[in-house]
Amino acid sequence: MSTVEEAERNASRMKELSAWGRLKVNRNWLAIWFMLPAAAFLLLFLAWPLLLGVWLSFTDTRLARPGKFIGFENYEWLWDDSVFWLSVFNTLLYTIVASIIKFVVGLYLALLLNRHMPFKAMIRSIVLIPFIVPTVLSAIAFWWIYDSQFSIISWSLKQMGLINQNIDFLGDGNLARASLIFANVWRGVPFVAITLLAGLQTVSPSLYEAATLDGASAWQRFRFVTYPLLTPIIAVVMTFSVLFTFTDFQLIWAMTRGGPANATHLMATLSYSRGILSGQLGEGSAIATAMIPFLLAAIMFSWFGLQRRKWQQGENND
Amino acid sequence: MASVQIRDVRKSFGDVEILHGVSVPIEDGQFVVLVGPSGCGKSTLLRMLAGLENITAGTISIGGRVVNNVHPKERDIAMVFQNYALYPHMTVAKNMGFSLMLRGESKSEIDTRVKKAAQILGLMPLLERYPRQLSGGQRQRVAMGRAIVREPQVFLFDEPLSNLDAKLRVAMRTEMKELHQRLKTTTVYVTHDQIEAMTLGDKIVVMHDGVIEQVGAPLELYDKPANQFVAGFIGSPAMNFLNGKLKANGSAYVETEQGHKLPLKSMPQGESGRDVVYGIRPEHFELGEGGLPAEVVVVEPTGSETQVVARIGNQEVIAVFRERQNLKPGDKISLRPRADTAHLFAKDSGKRI
Numbered sequence: 183m184s185t186v187e188e189a190e191r192n193a194s195r196m197k198e199l200s201a202w203g204r205l206k207v208n209r210n211w212l213a214i215w216f217m218l219p220a221a222a223f224l225l226l227f228l229a230w231p232l233l234l235g236v237w238l239s240f241t242d243t244r245l246a247r248p249g250k251f252i253g254f255e256n257y258e259w260l261w262d263d264s265v266f267w268l269s270v271f272n273t274l275l276y277t278i279v280a281s282i283i284k285f286v287v288g289l290y291l292a293l294l295l296n297r298h299m300p301f302k303a304m305i306r307s308i309v310l311i312p313f314i315v316p317t318v319l320s321a322i323a324f325w326w327i328y329d330s331q332f333s334i335i336s337w338s339l340k341q342m343g344l345i346n347q348n349i350d351f352l353g354d355g356n357l358a359r360a361s362l363i364f365a366n367v368w369r370g371v372p373f374v375a376i377t378l379l380a381g382l383q384t385v386s387p388s389l390y391e392a393a394t395l396d397g398a399s400a401w402q403r404f405r406f407v408t409y410p411l412l413t414p415i416i417a418v419v420m421t422f423s424v425l426f427t428f429t430d431f432q433l434i435w436a437m438t439r440g441g442p443a444n445a446t447h448l449m450a451t452l453s454y455s456r457g458i459l460s461g462q463l464g465e466g467s468a469i470a471t472a473m474i475p476f477l478l479a480a481i482m483f484s485w486f487g488l489q490r491r492k493w494q495q496g497e498n499n500d
Numbered sequence: 501m502a503s504v505q506i507r508d509v510r511k512s513f514g515d516v517e518i519l520h521g522v523s524v525p526i527e528d529g530q531f532v533v534l535v536g537p538s539g540c541g542k543s544t545l546l547r548m549l550a551g552l553e554n555i556t557a558g559t560i561s562i563g564g565r566v567v568n569n570v571h572p573k574e575r576d577i578a579m580v581f582q583n584y585a586l587y588p589h590m591t592v593a594k595n596m597g598f599s600l601m602l603r604g605e606s607k608s609e610i611d612t613r614v615k616k617a618a619q620i621l622g623l624m625p626l627l628e629r630y631p632r633q634l635s636g637g638q639r640q641r642v643a644m645g646r647a648i649v650r651e652p653q654v655f656l657f658d659e660p661l662s663n664l665d666a667k668l669r670v671a672m673r674t675e676m677k678e679l680h681q682r683l684k685t686t687t688v689y690v691t692h693d694q695i696e697a698m699t700l701g702d703k704i705v706v707m708h709d710g711v712i713e714q715v716g717a718p719l720e721l722y723d724k725p726a727n728q729f730v731a732g733f734i735g736s737p738a739m740n741f742l743n744g745k746l747k748a749n750g751s752a753y754v755e756t757e758q759g760h761k762l763p764l765k766s767m768p769q770g771e772s773g774r775d776v777v778y779g780i781r782p783e784h785f786e787l788g789e790g791g792l793p794a795e796v797v798v799v800e801p802t803g804s805e806t807q808v809v810a811r812i813g814n815q816e817v818i819a820v821f822r823e824r825q826n827l828k829p830g831d832k833i834s835l836r837p838r839a840d841t842a843h844l845f846a847k848d849s850g851k852r853i
Contacts, residue, residue, distance in 0.1 A: 391579075
């Protein structure tokens with residue numbers, strides 16, 4: 183059999199292959215096949231419930247009773263609900279203040295841990311402890327620390343003669359907010375610190391040496407070398423930190439349940455309290471859905487922040 | 501520009517002393533190359549000069565001022581790093597102008613000086629690029645530009661060409677020499693590559709295990725190596741060493757264990773019968789009658805010359821011939837060392853006789 187004939191036969195056989203058959207071997211489609219299981223998992227357990235939740239917010243569903251479509255009525259109610267707006271304010275305050283403190287303290291810790299010092303590995307692991315402890319456990323610990331009668335802080339201050347009466351950390355609105363923010367910062371700092379530390383370690387020491395020879399002071403080395411090189415990691419870690427803080431539930435619920443007088447109700451806790459505890463699934467869903475625009479805004483912010491940095495993109499695209 | 505004096509400098513890391521007292525005088529405008537195998541302490545010495553490492557003992561002075569306790573940025577030096585250490589988030593222009601910016605120079609002053617340096621190095625079209633968008637050679641040039649812009653008293657180079665491919669390395673070598681001839685700034689250059697050292701340096705400092713083996717002009721090191729280490733380190737392919745005993749019987753020669761006679765131009769002081777090492781460079785072998793009987797092992801033609809690895813007794817030697825030789829492995833040849841080019845070293849100390 184001549185090779186020409188053989189080639190012709192092969193060509194015709196290729197044509198015979200069905201579109202489906204070609205999809206099975208095509209290189210570009212191969213990636214799709216490999217991604218499919220993970221994508222299916224995400225769609226089934228994340229996207230679908232999310233969609234259901236959004237749908238639920240347009241109905242008057244209650245626990246154990248199917249509801250019917252009521253359009254934007256839930257949202258109209260929320261618009262005139264001062265408690266809802268208080269929770270939005272609380273959430274924003276909680277997220278912004280806690281994130282800024284976590285960033286500053288985390289960066290400071292990361293810079294500190296990046297230096298040469300004795301027991302470096304041990305100190306680094308100690309820093310991680312707040313992150314490892316289950317949230318509810320640390321929440322309960324803080325609950326005791328802040329307790330109106332048994333608080334160790336009040337006790338110590340009393341022993342030192344600085345105060346006469348116990349401080350009611352979780353009983354006063356603003357004090358409760360500050361206490362929760364502190365607990366959240368305590369939990370969130372290790373994540374920021376360790377991630378930024380990882381970023382710091384990718385910066386070549388010779389860059390610092392070059393900057394030193396170029397005449398940069400310690401502050402200038404941070405300002406002109408460390409900080410700009412760290413910005414991509416800062417963007418990522420702060421996006422995550424903001425998302426986690428914004429959606430925080432466990433810590434609040436374990437310590438204050440939104441009290442006193444709704445002063446610490448976040449959108450997540452309010453949604454739970456209205457949706458599950460009061461059984462107003464529709465309204466609870468509407469509160470949860472109202473969080474989505476804020477979260478999207480946070481993601482977009484860091485996304486476009488990342489896009490601007492031309493220097494880290496590859497090759498010759500001017 | 502300034503002279504640099506390194507006087508009896510020592511460096512220890514913990515209990516380990518890695519520089520055992522080195523002294524190098526460097527004149528104003530000189531191009532000095534520190535060369536040696538890795539771990540010899542040459543980079544450490546350079547970093548001490550830059551102020552990146554403390555000086556354990558001894559003094560370093562730049563332009564007559566002792567700088568032991570002077571902060572790096574006050575030393576008025578510029579350094580080019582092996583990995584270039586370009587700031588990845590700054591354009592070429594920003595990289596080059598960074599030190600001037602820190603010094604508080606005006607924008608227009610920075611601009612003119614950056615442009616001037618860019619012109620010298622042919623970087624004008626690249627000024628707005630980021631380091632990632634440059635080739636290795638271009639990055640190297642930017643690193644040099646960053647040093648030039650500052651117009652420092654002394655340039656320090658830490659193996660600046662070792663990350664480039666062979667062809668580019670040769671081209672950049674020429675460029676660096678040209679640059680030095682033009683700027684005439686005192687330069688200290690560290691490399692492990694003896695060819696780089698030979699081609700670039702006005703003065704070469706050969707270091708080994710934290711001590712200086714020899715200081716001298718390139719050809720001085722080549723023609724009169726002070727000891728067996730320098731002899732073996734300078735020159736490529738490396739010098740051949742044959743052990744033997746010094747003999748005089750009418751004319752002076754070295755007799756090997758196999759009884760081969762290696763010719764000498766004259767009898768050095770030292771009694772006959774002394775154990776010596778006879779050094780002969782590959783290019784100083786001739787083919788011809790009355791030489792050492794050898795068997796060809798490998799023939800390596802490079803075009804301009806032919807390298808021949810041959811076995812004399814149980815020792816391999818390398819010979820290099822300018823003329824083309826029609827040799828095959830297994831051929832029996834006779835290698836004749838040129839007596840006037842032979843080097844003699846004491847067997848025990850390795851010192852030149």
